Amino acid sequence: MLYNTASGTVLPLRRYEFLVVQTADKEIRYINPVLEDYCGLKDMSLRENTDILKEIIHPDDYPVYLEHLNSLTANSCKKDKVISVRIKKKDGSWVSFCFNDRLYNWNMDGNQLILSLVYPSESSDEMATKQLANNEYRHLLQALDEAFCIIEMIFDEDGHPVDYLFQEINPAFEKQIDLKNVTGKTMRELIPDHEEHWFQTYGKVALTGEPIRFQFKAGKINNSWLDLYAFRLGDHNSRRVAVLFHNITDHKLAEEQMKLAKEELEQNARKRQEELRESNILLQTVFETTNRAVAVFRVLYDESGEIIDFRFIKANKILLEMYKGQNILGKTYLETSKHAVKMDVYNELKKAVKEGNTFDKEIYFDKDGYNHWFRVTGRPQKDLLIATLEDITERKVKDQELKDTIRFKKQLVRTSPETIVILNLNEQNVRYINKDIYPEEGLTRKRILGTPIVEIIPYVHPRDRERVMEFHKKILKSADDDIHDIEVRLQLKPNRWEWFSVRGKVFHRRDELWVDEYVLLVRNINQQKETQKALINAEKFSIMGDMARTLAHELRNPITSIGMATEVLSKKFPDSQKNGSLKYFNILNNSTKTLNDLVSNLLNSANYNQTVLKKQDLTEILESTLKKASDRIYLAGIDIQKDYKGSHYVLADREKLEIALLNIIVNASEATVPDEGVISIEIKEEEKDIMLRISDNGHGLEKEEMERLFDAFYTTKKTGVGVGLNSVKNILEEHDSRIEVASEPNQGTCFRIYFPKLN
Structure with missing residues (x-):
């Protein structure tokens, strides 16, 4: 009888006699020994003769069977197909058998396989007779609470068990484990990666016929623990195994939890025992090695429950030394410690025991050769009192020294x-x-x-x-x-x-x-810095002052002569010619006035004036400077290119900064070719600075000239004295501004001046 898991009804048993596994191209992979014995194939090798079915199927039935197999693989049919053919017994007679064929949904060796279940084509009377013979034990199996199944083992060509086919199960099977609709399917089809242990165990039972009882965890079936009994059905040729089992997962989990709990309890007990042992060792070590005197007292009470004394039951070496070798163990506190009693330590210890608090007090002792500070502590522990005595004289002295040092340092800091x-x-x-x-x-x-x-x-x-x-x-x-x-x-x-x-x-x-x-x-050193700067400036301007006064006096006479000559020439020119020359007479007059002003400034520069920085518009200062240099720019035919807009405020001494910028612009105009010169001026606000760029397309400078450009009295001009750019550098330093110069011969020169932003 078979149990139908879908309907819950008992079906007539169809006993599978033979099992065949073959490829789609008719190569045999496995034939169970029952078929081998039935057809006399024991001496044939599957490796050497793979077309065994052709040997045992009737020649008239074989083409029909091949067509049956081809239809199965061509349509990839998912349902079983049944065909009746005649098979030759080993005595040469022919018997009709049914081949129930289907695709094997697991690749044993990488090929598409066909699973064939072969059973006799018995008459109704024969079937009824067999069914009647098995009914009694079938009813018993169906009624069992224990799960039951019959499996047919499948081996590979080397004789290793690789799979098994479920032939029959009872109703308890699906209640015990989470596997549904297994009848007619193999375990590899249901769980391809099922543990190898199952195949090896059942294969051994099928081959040896020795039954086995074991418990094992089915990791691929919800980690279920199973208690199993497996035995072979049939003679030595049979590869069918019956398995009785029940699910013991709950029992196993409970057992494992009890085992873990027991192990944890044992481990905790061992740990606690070890901790106690270590604590005792540690306490003993501390008791003997601490620098404090330690005593353990037993509290003594009278009949009314009042504390009347403390008895020494343990004392370390330090405490015994303090008592100068006196044997205090077994004696009471009042008998041995009269000075401590006078200093009220005894009453404090009694109070600590009564209230259950810790006693901690510092006392000064100056009796019997001692002149020390001590710290006394007491901690009650049920009927015991643990007390310590520590000499803290050295710490007290250091504390006082530290207080004095701190007081001195504070005074020093306040008056610094x-x-x-x-x-x-x-x-x-x-x-x-x-x-x-x-x-x-x-x-x-x-x-x-x-x-x-x-x-x-x-x-x-x-x-x-x-x-x-x-x-x-x-x-x-x-x-x-x-x-x-x-x-x-x-x-x-x-x-x-x-x-x-x-x-x-x-x-x-x-x-x-x-x-x-x-x-x-x-420390503020501003006054010191200004004094140093004044001394340096005094020395520098003393030298420059002498030079300036000499140059100024020498320049006065030719400038005056040029002015007078210009005035005489303008009066002698006829009115008819004056209009064409008037522009140039004005330039001569303006230039003469400018030179006079410069000479006056030169004389003034001989006396150093303090730079006074105020908020000034760099744009206005630059425009004023260009106006003063306009005549020179006009006569030289220079093109001024401006790249700035709006106001740009800096801290500046306007008069001095104009002198510095005028020097740079005049130098730039003198470096260019007449009527071809270009002076480019840009103001740009950067993250921390305001950058002023003045560049020209003049003859440029050699490397040696660049290195000495700002040196006093150095010049490349035939008639110059080398004061201008040195003065520029000094003025910009007083403005806390940085100047950078880039130049190459015949490529021009570029001055970049960086003024700090006001914020």
Whole structure:
């Protein structure tokens, strides 16, 4: 009988006698031994003779059977096809058999295979007789709660078990495991990667006939644990195996959980035991090696429950030494410690035991040769009291010395003429500052404390910020004793930069690679800088003053003569000729006046005047300078190309800056070829500066000339004295402006001047 899992009804048993696995081109891959024995094929090799079916199927039936197989593979039929053919028994007689063929949905060796189930074409009477013979045990199997199945093993050409076919199952089968509609299918078709263990185990039972009982985890069937009993059905030729099993997953999981719980309990017990052992060893080690005197007391009570004393039950070496060799074990506190009783330690210990609190007190002891500070502690533990005694005299002395040192340092910091600043690099802020900087501008100690470092950067002059970052990096890489110095300009008042000397060193570090804080000593050296600058200027302008006065007096006479000659010539020219020459007479008059003004300025420059910087429009200064040079530009036929618009404000001494720019423009006009010269002027606002570019297409400069361009008294002109560009450099330095020059012979010269932005 077969159990139909779809309808739940019992079907008549169709006993499979033979099993054949062949390829679509009729090569035999497997024939079960029952068929081999039935047809006398025991001595034939599948490797040497793959067309075995042709040998055993009746010649009249064989073409029909081939057509039957071709129709199966050509249409890739999913249903079984049945055909009746005659097979030759080993005694030479022919018997009719049914071939139930279908495509084998698992590739044993990479080829499309056909699975054939071969059973006798029995008459109705024969079927009924067999069915009646099996009914009794069939009913028993169907009623079992235990799962049951009959499988036919399939082997490869080398005799290794590779698959098995489900021939029959009972209703309990699908209740025990998650496999549905398995009858007539192979395990490889159902679960291609099923564990190899199952095939090897059932194959061994089929080959040896030895039954086996085992438990195994079916990893591919929901990790189910199964308790199985497998035995062979039939004689030694049979490859059919009956399997009885039931699902024991819940039992196994419970068993595993109990095992894990037991192991965990045992492990925890071992761990706790080891911890206790280590704790006892540690406590004993601490008890004997600590620098404190340690005693364990048992609390003694009277009949009313009042504490009357403490008995020594344990003491370490340090405590015994303090008692000068006296045997205190077994004795009471009142018997052995009269001085401590007088200092009220006894009452404090009693109070600690009563309230269940820890006692901790520092006492000064100056009896019996001791002149020390002690720290006494007591901790109650049920009926025991653990007490310690520590000599803290050295720490007390150091604490006092430290307090004195801190008091001295605080006084030193308060009276220091320098500003002391500590920067915390973890919090990125000002952690300490000893005094106000400029209270009138709001830069007080209270306001600066806690200020983020990033908010301090704008107070540093833009030209100095890169050097400040290098200074910061040097401190981070330095040793604790290294000191680094830098001079920077800080803006503590609006539109006024002052020079400060900054000295820095590591104040606190976490380790060799990480600095937590460093300290800065900041001192205003602006007055000192100005004094140094005044001395340098005095020396420089003393030399230049002598030269200027000599040149000015020498120039006065020819300039006056040119002016007088121009005036006489203009009067002698007839009126009819004056109109054509009037333009040039005006140029001579204007140039004479300009030269007189320059001589006056030259005489004035012999006496140094302090540069006064104010907010000025660079565009207006440039336009005024071009107006003063307009006659020279006109006579030389120079084309002025302007690339600037609007206002561009800088801090400048207008008079001095005009002199510097006029020198550059006059030099540019003299360097160009008459009527071919081009002077290009551009003003451009950059991130930190306002850039002024003045370039020409003149004869340019050699490398040697470039290197000495701003040297005093150096000139390439035959009639020059080399004062102009040196004066330009000095004026721009006083404006805190940077000048750069680029030039190549016959390619022209370009001056770039960078003025700091007002903000």
